[in-house]
Amino acid sequence: MGLTNLEGMEAIGAGIYKLVSQLYPICRSITGDGFRQSLQLIAQHIPLELHEVPTGTQVFDWTVPKEWNIRDAYIKNPDGEIIVDFRRSNLHVLNYSLPIRRKVSLGELKAHLFSIPEQPDWIPYRTSYYRENWGFCVTHRLLESLDEGEYEVCIDSSLEAGHLTYGEYYLPGQSADEILISCHSCHPSLCNDNVSGMALATFLAKHLGQQSPRYSYRFLFIPVTIGAITWLCLNESQVANIKHGLVVACVGDPGKSTYKKSRRGDAEIDRAAIHVLRHSGLDYEILDFSPYGYDERQYCSPGFNLAVGSLTRTPHGRYPEYHTSADNLDLIKPEYLADSFSKYSTVINILENNRRYLSTNPKCEPQLGKRGLYEAFGGRKKASQHELAMLWILNLSDGDSTLLDIAERSGLCFEIIKYAADALVTHGLLTEYGKHLASKHP
């Protein structure tokens, strides 16, 4: 299931980056046509199903909001010149702004402007989903330059009964047990957060669609918070199938890979992701769960408590470009996207192959040498990693330990352990735990 050759990785990185470039310009929000248009782009890669949930639908403590659409917006200065233009950056509009078209004094205008004094050339990203308002996000440099006078503000938007849209791709595997890959897909022109996640999830889905995996996979492209809540509420009966999950976001920046644990803290997904980062040869960071962040907040709410973590590069809020116009196509790179893809793919590879085995010779070591599995000459200083892997597997395969347990205790990489386990199975020295039980108690 791995994708280890360099050429393959370069192609993957380029492919994800290209999809990011296509998604980036679209003005998305938690509802509306920008979201739908984004899903249609993704649907060119995978058989995505689009769901429409009507405004007013009650989902747990929340209500699906009105649908927001926007066509244009600008501010004209007292001289009639357009000084803020939605067509140049969709971040300029406070996301979910009410429609407005009128003249305002500088004072009134300023009460509706957002900027970042510390980064005077960047436009911030701000939203007002659940409190009706209007506003513009501008560079601080522009805000500072405004003179007294009458300004014309125009936001050609609509906020009306409609639908919340989300995309879903369910890939059935050999088992009904599911792995959930969820990414918020509602941010407008912000590359790392989270167009990068949308594109990586798309390519991961495409890649898995070409395999016949053990697990079933569910990919969700949803608006943040309300999307996860909506999906969980409308699909509550299926939630129990979700055995592991990852929230995908911020996967293209140059920062180190970061894994935020599930609320459980020691779930298999947590251990698999940590194993991958530990053996990546690159710097990484492990964060404990906290109920602040992305949609793991909902998946890990106490009523669900799913084994869902989040694998990112620099996490939300920790890089200066976060939620600003500087989170653009320059911030992310194909090589980082490819590296993130590879880590996701390796985590999934572990989950797919993490089984329990039984040694067929539990009493003393079996004689590996006579099977050609062990170096002929004795007296050496060290065994090879492959020999060590076999010895560890034989020693720990008493039904208590999975291959990941063995990888962790031995300090060896899962890939080496899995390779050695296959060799031992081939030579009849190892049997799969479940199969063994099945044959013993027919």
Add this chain to the structure above:
Amino acid sequence: MGLTNLEGMEAIGAGIYKLVSQLYPICRSITGDGFRQSLQLIAQHIPLELHEVPTGTQVFDWTVPKEWNIRDAYIKNPDGEIIVDFRRSNLHVLNYSLPIRRKVSLGELKAHLFSIPEQPDWIPYRTSYYRENWGFCVTHRLLESLDEGEYEVCIDSSLEAGHLTYGEYYLPGQSADEILISCHSCHPSLCNDNVSGMALATFLAKHLGQQSPRYSYRFLFIPVTIGAITWLCLNESQVANIKHGLVVACVGDPGKSTYKKSRRGDAEIDRAAIHVLRHSGLDYEILDFSPYGYDERQYCSPGFNLAVGSLTRTPHGRYPEYHTSADNLDLIKPEYLADSFSKYSTVINILENNRRYLSTNPKCEPQLGKRGLYEAFGGRKKASQHELAMLWILNLSDGDSTLLDIAERSGLCFEIIKYAADALVTHGLLTEYGKHLASKHP
């Protein structure tokens, strides 16, 4: 229940220091009138009950000793000059000395003198409660200056059948579950150990007496070791009510606050005290339990194993002035007494408020924004501490975690957690765990 304003703290510090000054000159021992006189001073602040236990009473493996009283004591040199005078320092007499009045040679005298060669100007504090003897404690400088000749020693004491005295203040709360505050009150003129503890306990009792606390409180002013053993033996049937406890001592010196854990090591009192020190913003130290120290030795004996720790500043034996005449009114300061008082008060505040809650919306987050509990504009880098506290409480309030558990896991201060929990209760998003059960199963 907190006492956070600066003025209040200054008044408390001054009040405790004043009581220390009044208690300091009295010559206390494990029995006798000095002990009674001290309790009478304390009884001017709180409704203290005095108990008298007759000499010879069997208490577990021990026997209540004879009562000791002293009126005067001195040593006259060969020239008839008083060179050691009990009236100048009650430490001069070996505590529990037999009465004596006779002439002795320098050689015999020296066999009954105690000094500290390393601190030639300080008088040591020594006792001989359980082996009858007589002696004087003197500065090493004096001891070194003594010439051959005949000395007159006089100890005008009595050691006779009488009583062991202790003071007790029981403050009933809403529950019969008790918090025990115990301080040894038998040391003569030693300020930090433990007049400071006696005075702090008095003011804590006074302060709690003005509240209507959840727990009942029991304050014990007892002679060290034999007092705790006596109380435990005579009140064995009530011991099970003690849920938490602290031994108070050495609370006025400039050293960092130190918490010595109960024998259990992870009792709620241990976690509450450690939380307070950790969030104090000041240096602190946590010590594991050991069966050497103050009366926690008895409360934590295996037959009781109470959740009793000890919150001090510099612990016994670790400061040079310990058990010497240098443990005087200069060693302690009102500000340190106030800081210690504040920590005791905060620990108690945690115990009083450390409950378990249930989120009324366990599936996904409730919508805080529509209740005015969450910032209106989205897209910010960080949530406030108050918002984080609410999210943590909602995420962990599944009946398993107390507010202290949540404070520890979130890294937030208990006070912030408690404040946020109250807000969530007010908005119907949280219910107390016990109450919930009660309403569900009437």
Add this chain to the structure above:
Amino acid sequence: MGLTNLEGMEAIGAGIYKLVSQLYPICRSITGDGFRQSLQLIAQHIPLELHEVPTGTQVFDWTVPKEWNIRDAYIKNPDGEIIVDFRRSNLHVLNYSLPIRRKVSLGELKAHLFSIPEQPDWIPYRTSYYRENWGFCVTHRLLESLDEGEYEVCIDSSLEAGHLTYGEYYLPGQSADEILISCHSCHPSLCNDNVSGMALATFLAKHLGQQSPRYSYRFLFIPVTIGAITWLCLNESQVANIKHGLVVACVGDPGKSTYKKSRRGDAEIDRAAIHVLRHSGLDYEILDFSPYGYDERQYCSPGFNLAVGSLTRTPHGRYPEYHTSADNLDLIKPEYLADSFSKYSTVINILENNRRYLSTNPKCEPQLGKRGLYEAFGGRKKASQHELAMLWILNLSDGDSTLLDIAERSGLCFEIIKYAADALVTHGLLTEYGKHLASKHP
């Protein structure tokens, strides 16, 4: 049971070293007369039982191999000069070499030569037990100097049906529960690995034979791997008696003592050995279990999972002289052998004395002073180690803790704890846990 006087230790060190010197020159292998001859030397010290297991015996997944014996071996250069001579070092022959006597070209010869390029003056130790072959081990300097031409190789060995030999000494104790001391005894002239282990085990057995220990002891002198497998297979019904065990090897080099944990990781043997190293006052290292090393691999296989660790100095493969001719009588020293012996003896002393006790006064401390167990004068800064040990034992002897538990929690040395426990038993303040139960439930 300890052997703490310096003179005794010097004698022990000298005695072990002498036995090493006698065993060192013998050419051992996993079978054959060299092994038998070594056991006969050991049998001069302890009543060793020799076992002979026929070639072809099936032992779990293995088969007892043919017996190997060797009389002579050499290589003659084209000038007819002996350039490699078995009589100068038995390491020169690839252990288990087939008999051969013929002329070979330099090219063919080189395919059968082993050397260490990094250590050009040392002869390596190599074996080929389970794949029939012939070969010589030589210094790299010699290998490099060889000119083209015809060489005469002669190995006067035999590889024929015979027996696998092992030595066993069972010392019955008060209980049928056993402590296993196992050492591989098949290496030829290699001093530290493992003639030092054979000699230390011999002296330990001799020493224990003069006691009447609580545990029974089983000493095994076996060929590595196949010997342990053979013993376990033929004695499977007795394996359950083995409660603790140590694999002895590499006990004479100057390196620090190293303990490799059993597979269980927290067995009593693990805790006892770690305690001894921690309190030795010398540098030491603790290694986690791994299924690579000596015969702990077999004892800790999942079907047995015995509590067997390994106490060595520098472990296998970690010192440059390992498995080379430089592992000679200069590498080891009597003082290191004595130090290792002392550590083995102290570990055994802990296991012999590690019991559970009950305080006869669980409620509060008993009064130690009236029994002469406590310093008469109060007010001191510190208690003595002996007093602390008594307080710890009294505090923790509620039936949950062994003396080793108490030593670990208190930070005191087991010896001090044991000494204090004996004093408390003498004064009736402590009773042995089992005995107490016996008297309570007759």
